[in-house]
Amino acid sequence: MPKGGFAGRRLRRNGAGWARILALFTSMGSNREQDEAFMGIALEEAHAAAREGEVPVGAVLVKDGLMLARDHNRSIALKDPTAHAEILVLRKGGEVLRNYRLVGTVLYVTAEPCPMCAAAMVHGRVARLVFGTLEPKLGAVESRFRLLDQGVMNHRIVVEKEVREEECAEVLKAFFASRRRKERT
Ligand SMILES: [Zn+2]
16 A cells, blocks of 8 residues: 555544544633633723723633634723623624624623623623623622523523632722722812
8 A cells, every 4th residue: 555545544534633623622712721811811901991991891702712802891982881891892793703693702701791791692692601700789690690591591601700700800899999089089
């Protein structure tokens, strides 16, 4: 049998198989390191929001390991009560994918989403949600409501919580503390 014959072809096929499995894992984003890295970008966005005087929450939308969008709360600047970080990255994701269904995407956000954003993720068919800190007042994943629980809505989103939790909580705490100080002076 010549070199690179049947055995070679089989080897190459197996190689491609492994590459596909590896790509599948990457696209599932189940890797903690990758989650922490993308949360780092969401944190940068949260800090940008704080500098602009917006409630400091940042979000990133990812598909197949590639970032489709990054943004932060802009409700004040845009004079738009719906301009939460999550809504802005979903909108941009729809533009990039040219589809209102954002199938296979992972949304990273520094704080637990509110009911509006959780519902928007269901409408967009987001595959996974990774969030930083819990939001006791309005959190719609587990703190106040449980909108993403099986049976509540018609699409299941895999949830990962408390990724880089301390940093995500700290940016919010620092923002509200400084706002209270300003209000007192
Ligand atoms: Zn929201």
